[in-house]
Structures are given as structure tokens and as C-alpha cells.
Amino acid sequence: MAAVWRRRARARILGESLAPLLSQLLSGADAEPLIAGIGARMRETAPGSAATALSPKVPVASITGTNGKTTTTRMLAHMAMTAGKKTAWSSTDGVVVMGEVVEPGDYSGPAGARGVLETPGLEIGVLETARGGLLLKGMGVTHNDVSVVTNVSADHLGMQGVDTLDQLAEVKAIVTTVTRPGGWTVLNGEDPRVWAMHAHSPGRPWAFALDPTTPALREAIDRKGRGLTVIDGDITILLPGAVTQKVLPLNEIPATLAGLSQHNTANVLAATAAGLGLGLPMEAVVEGLRSFNPDDRLNPGRMNIYSLPASDGEASVILDLAHNEAGLVALLDVARGLAAPGGRVLLALGTAGDRTDEIMEALGQIAGQRADQVVIAHKDHYLRGRSTHDFEVLFGAGLARSGVGDVAAYPSELVALQALCEHARAGDVIAVMTHEQRAEMVAWLAERGARADAPEDIRRKVKLAQGKHRREEDFENLWDMTDASARIAAAAALHRALPGDARAAYEYAGTLDAAGREADAVPLYEEALDSGLPEPHRHRARIQLASSLRNLGRPGEAVTLLDALVAERPESAAAIAFRALACLDAGQAETGVADLIDALLARATDDDSFAYRRALTAYADEVRARAEG
8 A cells, every 4th residue: 555654664663564454453353452552663663764755846757657667758858858948867777967877877766856856957857766766765756747657567576565566556656646736647548557547646637548549538638638649640639629639740750660669659658748748848849759769879778779780681689678578578579570571580588586487487488479589698687586597497487388498598698699690690680688788789789880770770671571662652652653754764763773673673664564665674574573572562573574475475474474373372363364364365265264253253242153153163164174175
């Protein structure tokens, strides 16, 4: 049970007495003497030190949650600095003033709040507020202008009397109880435990949710609050009276990793609501979102992505402070979304030793299910009472549940990264759960010729992973042109600019083909196919090549091409139709007609098709037999 205390010694006696008291009461003991005894102990004890919470004189936001606290804190502080405000913030990295660390270390508790609020000339303070500080030392401030709770998920359970998610949520909710009246309580509307906190917060509710149909959004508005969500790819504020206000398209926000990172998109929503709740101008919030890059400078250790030279191209490396189940899922989601077609996800698995056995086994199971190769990376400074053997046994048990046998274990994060890089191929993604050697790994990657990815690099990789080309927009623009000559000229320019590029050859061929220049298109289609044109364009290039060959009076070659394609892709009605045309020109009309009947019946859903299916199938067989005879 969370409670406000004023004197440490007496509060400790009360807190330590509650569990035994409840146990005795449940056993049928008389309550009155038990309570009297606790009261006597408290009166006999010196009160102890007073609570040291500070009363802020400037706008302050406190941010808590299981995951996303640090990123949201940094993002909000970046917005405030973009607005020209002297800003300080505290987090697990230290106390930071205007982007400079003035006191390194874990300052996600009251000491961090004091360091921030004592900053000379401070205009806005942002306080990351972690579970440990709340439990051991309480809130560092008497009130927040904005309180933010990002989410509540399994982490640090079994510690300091917190054994369940409901208990963990109760601890996190302390932050919301000191929101000043008239301030804003920014809550994840898609997390029921988080959204429930609005009931006991003096602040106005501001719900955020990725899904615009989330009920909490409407409930927040009904309670004279606001909502923030994503509608048609735009961050959108929901106001009373069904009024909406667009903030910014997601594809203009680097932190979302080209829309790949759902958890970072949620952090963006939380930071946006908090920034507006603090009274920052909309233009500063927007510019802050546009300029907050997920790199080692602005957001170190959180989804930092690098390009690493590989023998036949480049692989990607992600360094991220994933340390629990939700964090690992988010990391592997991003890794899979960056892997090129045919690329693998290679994971260096590790966490701190103060997680429960169940959480550590679950991490192993998630890793085994979602990564293509797993190694264990030990962290000597984070053993926290366990041995390295304990880690291997617990991770191994989870991996085994996913069908993964023995995996290699390495003495450090750096050595694990080096081992995975030795086996990486172009298009692979190496993901490292990093806690203690981030700086060493960044330095080693630089020595190997790796470079930090800029937002445009990440967008390019996501497009490639989705089968899109890095010049996808240029290719799409070709087909928006209405003038055939201009389209051909633009395609020719792309082909010259991208020598050896299969997609450029394919698009150039298509523009010539569409203009009736099949003879010029055929060698370009062949070039594209010989250069390894990937799907979904590869089979289309084969269809278009076959069609061009037919139009050039070479139907036999077209039939041969399409026979092979239809065998591979029998679901392609277009391939079957083009083959029928080629068969007609090749003197095989019966075969073409029979195949068209079969294809039509396979896809038809009307009553007549069902009624005559047997007869039409028989006629198709008869026509095909006539051709073969």
C-alpha cells in the first residue's frame, strides 16, 4: 500500500508492522491490542528525519513506468531546450543540464530531483522517477505540473515487497498522486493498470494510445481531459466536441525508426502530451520531435543502430538497454523489421541478476522464439548475487522451451558482439542487450568501420526489409508521369545513376514496354532478372518479358517462360491469362482456353459456376486432350 509519510523512523515502524498485523488479524487475533502495541512502539521511537521533498518553483514533469522512462525524459527535455528554455533533467544516466552531464550515475530518485531543481536559472525540470527511488526514498518533489506513466510490465518483481504487477502499478501511481490540480496526468490508455491511475490523481487526464479506438481516449475527453493518438499516420490531439488537431506525421519523427518501433511511437506520444501539458509552444514540440534522433548523442543506449561492413555488403547492429520481457520483444521487433529479405537476427542475450527466475527463463524463451541465433553475454557488474552459471541455466531453460539447444556464452557484451559480427552476413541484424559496455562496443564498431545510422539510413533499411528500394519514391514517381517520353527519360536517368541495379533496369524496361518499345524492353528485363531482381518484382518481370516476347512474334519462348512461372505460382491468374494469349499465338489455343476455364472455376463464387463446375471441368479436359492428340 502506497502512503505519504512525514518522519522516516516512525514511518518505517508502521510500514514494517502492517504485514504481520494483517496476518494476525486474518488468523483471528484481536485487533485492538495489536494496533495499540504498534502505536506504543511509534510513540517510543524518535520521529527520525523529515521527508526531504522539494517544492518546485518552476514547471516540473515527473516520468515513470517500466519501459520508456529514459527515452521519454530525454525527448521531453529536448523539446524544452528547443523552445529556448533552460532545462535540466535527471535519469539513470545522471543529472543533465542543457545536454551536459553534470553528475553521472543513477539519479532517477530524489537526489536527482534535488540536483535538477538546484540548477541556477532553471526554467523547466524533467525528472525520471524509478521504482527503487519511490520505494526507498519517496518522491523527490511535493508536486508535478505534469506526471507521466508510460506502462507497467513485469520487472523487478520479488524485490522490496513488490511481487505482482498490481503492486508495481501501485508504486508507479505515487507519481500521479502529486500532480497539482490543473496540471496534467499523462497516462498510457492501452495499459489498464496505468489508465486506472487517473481515478486518484488531482490532475486532468491526458490519455495516449496507438490505437485511436482505445476507450480511454474518449473517457479522458469526457473527464475534461485530452487524448493523443495516431490517425492516418499523423499524431493527432483529441479535444472535446469531437475536435481533432494534427501535430506531425509519424514518418517525420526519427525516434519512431521509420514507423518500425511501436514502443518508441508510444514514447513519442507520451513526450508530446507532456510537452504540450507543460505549456511548450506547438512549434517547439514539433521541431523537437523532428530533431530528436535515436543516436548515441541524444538517446544513448536506446535503439542505437549502426551499419557494419560485411563481406558481401553491410549488416546492422543495434545496441539497446533491453532488460525485461517487454524490452526484449521491442528490440527483436525492430531487429526483424530491419533485416533484409533472407537476413537473420543474431542476439546477444543478457540482463541483470536481480530479475526473478521466471523472468529470466521467459527472456530465454522469447529469444529462442524470435531470434535466428542466440548467444549469452555475461555482465560481471550486474550479477547481483547470481553466478554466470545461474544465468546460463535459466536462459537455457527458456531457450529449450523454444526448441533451442545449447548456445555459446561469452564473458562480456563486447566479446559476444565480436563473436556475432564474425558470422554476420549482409542483411543480418545483430542485437545486443547492453548494460555495461556500450562505450566499448561503440568504439570497437568504429574501429571496424561501422557508422551510426542517420534517420535516412534507417528509412532505407526498413524499405529494403519490406522489399522496397532505397529509391522507391523515384520509381513510384515514374508512374505518376503522364508523358511517356518524360517517363522514359527519367527511368533512363535512374538506370544510368544506378549501374547494375536490378530494380532500375526493371523499371526502365517497364517504361519502354508501356510505350510500345518491346524490342528495347526485352534486354532490360533480362538484365534485371540476371542481376537478381527480388520479389515481388521478379515474377512480374517474367510476366512482362513473356508478354513482350509474344508481341515481338516469339510466342514459343513466352509459353516456355510462363509454363515455369505458372508451375511456381498457380495462384496467379494474370500469369495464366498471359500464358493463354501466348498459347493462342503459338498455335496452342486449346491449351490456353482449357487453362482459363480451370482458373476461372478455381476463383468463381457464383451459383452458376458451382452448378456447372463438373460440366465445364469435363469440357476443359476434352479441349486439352484434343490439343494433345
